[in-house]
Amino acid sequence: MTTSLWLDRPERRRSPLIGAAEADVVIVGAGVCGSAAALALSAQGLRVRWLEASGIASGATGRNAGFILQGNVERYDRAVALLGRERARAIHALTLDNHRRMREVIEALHIDCAYRQAGSLQLANGPEEAEELVRSAALLAEDGFEAQLLAGAELPAVYREAGFEVAVHMVRDGELDPVAFVRGAAAGAEAAGVILHEDSPVLDIDELDGGEVRVRTAGGELRASMALVCGNAWTGTLLPWFKGKVEPVRGQMLATEPAPRIFDLPVYADHGYDYWRQTPEGRLVLGGWRNLDPGAEVGYEDRLHDDIQLKMTRFLDRFPGLGGPRISHRWSGIMGFSQDGLPIVGPAPGSGAILAAAGFTGHGFGFAWRAGELLAAAVAGEADPDAALLSPARLR
Numbered sequence: 001m002t003t004s005l006w007l008d009r010p011e012r013r014r015s016p017l018i019g020a021a022e023a024d025v026v027i028v029g030a031g032v033c034g035s036a037a038a039l040a041l042s043a044q045g046l047r048v049r050w051l052e053a054s055g056i057a058s059g060a061t062g063r064n065a066g067f068i069l070q071g072n073v074e075r076y077d078r079a080v081a082l083l084g085r086e087r088a089r090a091i092h093a094l095t096l097d098n099h100r101r102m103r104e105v106i107e108a109l110h111i112d113c114a115y116r117q118a119g120s121l122q123l124a125n126g127p128e129e130a131e132e133l134v135r136s137a138a139l140l141a142e143d144g145f146e147a148q149l150l151a152g153a154e155l156p157a158v159y160r161e162a163g164f165e166v167a168v169h170m171v172r173d174g175e176l177d178p179v180a181f182v183r184g185a186a187a188g189a190e191a192a193g194v195i196l197h198e199d200s201p202v203l204d205i206d207e208l209d210g211g212e213v214r215v216r217t218a219g220g221e222l223r224a225s226m227a228l229v230c231g232n233a234w235t236g237t238l239l240p241w242f243k244g245k246v247e248p249v250r251g252q253m254l255a256t257e258p259a260p261r262i263f264d265l266p267v268y269a270d271h272g273y274d275y276w277r278q279t280p281e282g283r284l285v286l287g288g289w290r291n292l293d294p295g296a297e298v299g300y301e302d303r304l305h306d307d308i309q310l311k312m313t314r315f316l317d318r319f320p321g322l323g324g325p326r327i328s329h330r331w332s333g334i335m336g337f338s339q340d341g342l343p344i345v346g347p348a349p350g351s352g353a354i355l356a357a358a359g360f361t362g363h364g365f366g367f368a369w370r371a372g373e374l375l376a377a378a379v380a381g382e383a384d385p386d387a388a389l390l391s392p393a394r395l396r
């Protein structure tokens with residue numbers, strides 16, 4: 001197993017599920033989505049058991065770059081072309097709402113996760129992408145979203161000297177330490193009565209006659225009225241409907257020792273294939289370049305891709321101001337990519353008591369908190385207008 005920068009610090013391990021138990025709701029998966037569901041359900045006063053195959057945030061959540069971006073994986077001009085103006089606008093607004101909710105939770109629970117909201121920078125790798133950025137910024141402004149175009153001297157020297165000419169400042173974006181955030185949210189859920197079991201991979205989920213759900217692990221069995229599967233890339237391994245609709249895709253990352261601070265904002269370049277930011281202590285966290293070998297970067301294996309890692313290491317040379325820092329961590333992570341680039345959130349087709357959220361397509365911190373909350377709202381029988389935007393029904 002590779003170890004991410006964020007997971008490279010001690011955390012108490014919760015005991016696995018052993019024997020038979022009952023709950024009102026069982027949650028599968030302790031990433032950002034499961035955490036949101038756990039916290040929201042705990043506020044409903046329900047008996048909640050939460051099962052994680054490995055450790056909390058051991059999936060994509062603990063292995064990402066910690067960007068909180070607005071919008072889906074497509075630039076806004078493409079999102080409008082693919083989804084239509086109204087739907088693209090509504091989904092964009094949902095992601096900003098997701099960010100707002102995360103910020104409220106950080107404040108309410110006093111989560112120390114180096115959260116900062118100063119925006120992000122989308123950088124154009126060439127003239128074609130620059131045109132896309134200009135078009136997207138105009139459409140975003142027309143739809144009431146803040147996006148500030150930076151060209152020529154408006155762009156900070158560090159980017160111009162590295163050969164970039166056009167960027168858009170997405171003013172409302174943010175960044176955080178994803179593991180500290182999820183551990184903090186989970187602690188809040190546990191304090192409110194949720195019982196989390198780590199090292200408890202779920203083997204299968206069955207709906208029994210009468211609508212009850214049975215969830216089996218190697219060491220135990222849970223019966224509950226409802227199950228929420230927050231397994232992202234792994235969802236299809238438990239719920240066959242999701243197989244092929246959500247595919248496991250690997251991403252590569254590295255982090256350096258602390259270096260002089262030259263990047264003030266999280267940066268997203270080459271249509272989001274390359275991304276980097278500096279943590280408050282100056283570590284550069286860099287990821288991407290999956291497009292160099294997309295056919296190989298799929299599947300569930302946690303594995304470094306030597307050529308991509310080398311390319312990432314060499315990219316650092318474009319920024320001499322960093323002073324050539326030593327690389328302290330290299331890791332990979334598995335994302336769930338959906339067919340249309342949007343998450344799939346809601347009742348698992350063909351089931352009355354199983355709900356799922358998956359397919360965040362590299363943007364889980366833009367969507368997954370809201371997704372977990374939407375699942376919890378569905379458990380309470382509340383109708384949320386956002387639910388229709390991401391419903392599995394669109395893929396039937």
Ligand SMILES: Cc1cc2nc3c(=O)[nH]c(=O)nc-3n(C[C@H](O)[C@H](O)[C@H](O)COP(=O)(O)OP(=O)(O)OC[C@H]3O[C@@H](n4cnc5c(N)ncnc54)[C@H](O)[C@@H]3O)c2cc1C
Pocket residue numbers: 028029030031032033034051052053054055056057058059060061062063064065066067068069200201202203230231232233234235238250251252253287332333334335336357358360361362363364365366368
């Ligand atoms: C390299 C990389 C960089 C990224 N960068 C960003 C970024 O900067 N910003 C952003 O928004 N997104 C980013 N993402 C995507 C983001 O991390 C994910 O979309 C998000 O974390 C998904 O959260 P989740 O809770 O749905 O899934 P996960 O965090 O993957 O959690 C799913 C959990 O389910 C558990 N599980 C699976 N099967 C079972 C089972 N059978 N029984 C019990 N538990 C099970 C897994 O162990 C895992 O912990 C990145 C992802 C990667 C890999």
